[in-house]
Amino acid sequence: MGALQLQGLRKSFGKTEIIKGVDLSVQDGEFVVFVGPSGCGKSTLLRMIAGLEDVTTGTVVLDGEDVTNVAPARRGIAMVFQTYALYPHLTVRDNMGLALKQAGTPRAEIARDVDRASTMLALDPYLDRRPAELSGGQRQRVAIGRAIVRTPKLFVFDEPLSNLDAALRVATRIEIARLHRELGATMIYVTHDQVEAMTLADRIVVLRAGEVEQVGAPMELYNDPDNTFVAGFIGSPKMNFLKGAALGDRADTVGIRPEHLAISREGGTIPGTVSHVEKLGGETLVYVRTEPHGLLTVRLFGEHDFAVDESVGLTPDATRVFRFDASGRRLR
Ligand SMILES: Nc1ncnc2c1ncn2[C@@H]1O[C@H](COP(=O)(O)OP(=O)(O)OP(=O)(O)O)[C@@H](O)[C@H]1O
Numbered sequence: 323m324g325a326l327q328l329q330g331l332r333k334s335f336g337k338t339e340i341i342k343g344v345d346l347s348v349q350d351g352e353f354v355v356f357v358g359p360s361g362c363g364k365s366t367l368l369r370m371i372a373g374l375e376d377v378t379t380g381t382v383v384l385d386g387e388d389v390t391n392v393a394p395a396r397r398g399i400a401m402v403f404q405t406y407a408l409y410p411h412l413t414v415r416d417n418m419g420l421a422l423k424q425a426g427t428p429r430a431e432i433a434r435d436v437d438r439a440s441t442m443l444a445l446d447p448y449l450d451r452r453p454a455e456l457s458g459g460q461r462q463r464v465a466i467g468r469a470i471v472r473t474p475k476l477f478v479f480d481e482p483l484s485n486l487d488a489a490l491r492v493a494t495r496i497e498i499a500r501l502h503r504e505l506g507a508t509m510i511y512v513t514h515d516q517v518e519a520m521t522l523a524d525r526i527v528v529l530r531a532g533e534v535e536q537v538g539a540p541m542e543l544y545n546d547p548d549n550t551f552v553a554g555f556i557g558s559p560k561m562n563f564l565k566g567a568a569l570g571d572r573a574d575t576v577g578i579r580p581e582h583l584a585i586s587r588e589g590g591t592i593p594g595t596v597s598h599v600e601k602l603g604g605e606t607l608v609y610v611r612t613e614p615h616g617l618l619t620v621r622l623f624g625e626h627d628f629a630v631d632e633s634v635g636l637t638p639d640a641t642r643v644f645r646f647d648a649s650g651r652r653l654r
Pocket residue numbers: 335340358359360361362363364365366367514
């Protein structure tokens with residue numbers, strides 16, 4: 323139940339091709355996250371899977387069935403969006419049970435399924451309220467509950483947490499991870515949030531301008547990126563890119579993560595000047611102006627007192643550098 327194959331998927335709006343040939347196989351029960359810069363086509367791809375957007379060429383296969391031309395409601399896919407799209411005049415209970423009611427499900431069965439979902443999502447105390455009487459996080463839980471009661475083959479989520487404040491985002495993220503474990507359902511999730519992608523995904527799909535750059539488990543992408551794009555996109559703060567020639571390195575570009583760049587007042591391989599310091603509590607980020615590499619980021623654990631305009635030296639941990647050729651491809 324819930325295996326998905328995308329084969330040669332393409333999508334054009336007018337003359338502009340937005341999705342440029344995507345092949346992807348998602349296993350039953352897998353949690354796959356789409357990430358990529360704004361406008362790269364994440365939502366469009368998700369909407370093509372759900373049937374909300376026509377496919378220009380290619381096929382969508384769900385559970386072994388070609389659903390490319392099947393209407394959204396008949397695909398067995400439940401969708402959760404950034405905006406909750408709840409019916410304001412219906413109670414939480416009725417919002418959650420509506421799809422089942424419309425499908426002609428017997429009343430007792432609806433009540434049982436709604437109760438089960440509401441218990442999973444800790445919504446029991448709110449079943450008789452209307453959406454206006456709920457917080458944003460509670461509303462999003464109702465939208466998720468509405469998806470669960472349909473026992474879909476596949477869940478698709480389009481930035482479901484981006485309207486929530488920081489604390490609620492964390493709580494709801496953990497709930498989604500738990501739901502995935504409990505339901506064992508296939509989930510496809512679009513986000514621009516690094517932490518959501520890293521913590522929720524079994525595999526992350528990195529998209530760039532309508533094409534797949536790399537697919538892999540979060541730590542695989544972090545530890546073994548194929549190119550400068552993936553290396554720069556996965557990880558926050560992002561990887562530093564240095565000029566190989568200036569370091570006497572055979573590579574065009576040398577990548578080093580901020581946590582693998584040592585900083586010292588006594589000097590180092592790369593001289594520079596502190597341009598800015600951010601103390602985040604548990605860690606300190608020091609931004610250092612260098613020649614010819616530009617602004618580099620150093621990540622230190624704990625609190626550190628580097629001052630703006632101070633002269634420092636940076637030294638990359640030689641065992642943690644990534645090498646890339648002039649086209650950005652990884653040299654292994
Ligand atoms: N209905 C449409 N007509 C024309 N162009 C569209 C349409 N929908 C999306 N696009 C374009 O397709 C591209 C991809 O959009 P999409 O919403 O899929 O990107 P995204 O990766 O989800 O971006 P974001 O992270 O900003 O939400 C964008 O350039 C967008 O302007």
